[in-house]
Amino acid sequence: MNEKQRHEQNQIKQSHASDQASDERNLERLKDKTSDDFIKYFEATYEPPNLRKAQKRGKQDIQYHDDFEIEEQFRDLGVGKKYLIRTYGCQMNEHDTEVMSGILEEMGYEATTDQKEADMILLNTCAIRENAENKVFGELGHLKSLKVENPDLIIGVCGCMSQEESVVNRILAKHHHVDLIFGTHNIHRLPQLVQNAYLSKERVVEVWSKEGDVIENLPKRRKGQIKAWVNIMYGCDKFCTYCIVPYTRGKERSRRPEDIIQEVRHLAAQGYKEVTFLGQNVNAYGKDLDIDFGLGDLMDEVRKIDIPRVRFTTSHPRDFDDRLIEVLGKGDNLMPHIHLPVQSGNSDVLKLMGRKYTREQYLELVDKIKEAIPHATFSTDIIVGFPNETEEQFEDTMTLYDEVGFEHAYTFIFSPRDGTPADKFKDEVTEDEKKQRLYRLNDKVNAYAKEAMKKYEGQTVKVLVEGESKNNPDVLAGYTEHSKLVNFTGPKSAIGDIVEVEITQAKTWSLDGVMVEEAVEVK
Structure with missing residues (x-):
């Protein structure tokens, strides 16, 4: 210095x-x-x-x-x-x-x-x-x-x-x-x-x-010693018209790359098997720094660290750039599950939401990711009943779900937040209409989730074992590379390891299986 x-x-x-x-x-x-x-x-x-x-x-x-x-x-x-x-x-x-x-x-x-x-x-x-x-x-x-x-x-x-x-x-x-x-x-x-x-x-x-x-060196009492969250940035500058986050969490502030990399190395040395990078808009990482270093560059660096799994959330489609796609395509310890909130499948509603991308641009981004990562899976966030959303606009959301083939979605009825522009929008859509749309969307979400799970039956997948199942202490539970919950039989000594599990039954939101061999060593 x-x-x-x-x-x-x-x-x-x-x-x-x-x-x-x-x-x-x-x-x-x-x-x-x-x-x-x-x-x-x-x-x-x-x-x-x-x-x-x-x-x-x-x-x-x-x-x-x-x-x-x-x-x-x-x-x-x-x-x-x-x-x-x-x-x-x-x-x-x-x-x-x-x-x-x-x-x-x-x-x-x-x-x-x-x-x-x-x-x-x-x-x-x-x-x-x-x-x-x-x-x-x-x-x-x-x-x-x-x-x-x-x-x-x-x-x-x-x-x-x-x-x-x-x-x-x-x-x-x-x-x-x-x-x-x-x-x-x-x-x-x-x-x-x-x-x-x-x-x-x-x-x-x-x-x-x-x-x-940005305060470094804060003490943390992490839950367990298997998976860890790592903040890489704070705040959001997107100002979607319905969202209170830019006010409650403040402007975008990125941590310095060297501090993040040091934290991940420390976690790897402690034996953690997975880290998830956090940010209100994680894809905007680095844009406020005086160096040319974005999320793609950061992911490329942690790809070289001896930690089996790396994830990130939450993404904004506007900031999901080609560099990040290129790095994710390299695979290694970068997990192939992408959470990419779309909020609506209609371009006019997206404009009112202040999302600053169209339906076509979102689909083009998804196609880019699929081309670079053929085995990628997608989940999303969707708001139904945005002020004055028409039936035709809602149907655009339903067809977009089909085109992308999401395997999961977090769905919500629009909730006005005091102090946001959308709170002042006149709304003529009844609550009953909004609820009916949510029911229809959730039926589709459930159907796609069930179909996505079905293809795993008979396959062997790698599972990071987190502990006992919530419903049965004699059964172990963990997640696949694509973030699928697996409940399976196996020795308690497997907790904290990545093991191979043969899937015997697929349910809508989870998989059942049997451990087929000892812990898999992941490099």
């Missing part, structure tokens, strides 16, 4: 420390104040979703911090205490929970699954659909009695819902038993926030509209 870089890094650290100190001073002043004071503080420091301003976000504000550590004063804060985190939503939220768990355990906390013995309960929330938010508010209602029984219990709400002004105001006004609210950009501040929650007489609210930081 040269003198100029050292000077810039010191300036960043000083700025970051100043931001933290300012927030802590503000919270200290509010300790003895009322809930109304907290609402005023939140409204003064939080910026609600603003499409025009958000779309002007620049890359120059991205700051990298390599020096995360838990200060000595927080290291014993959780000794003798237990925590429970309930996670809603996507893999990114799951991975955020792993980070929060890692931080809490370095503070002395112990994990528990029993809410009655927990000293702290955090709800890591999802804002992408109204139903997800309703589940969280329902859970907050259930937790109220626990707070009455144990006034020292800390209840916190974090994640994407916490980035929404209306949600935070609703919690402050109606859920007085919630002690702590923090956003997606504040996870690294968890030690300070927990201490403030214990010391404050009122609730602690810290939700930064400020964004741009």
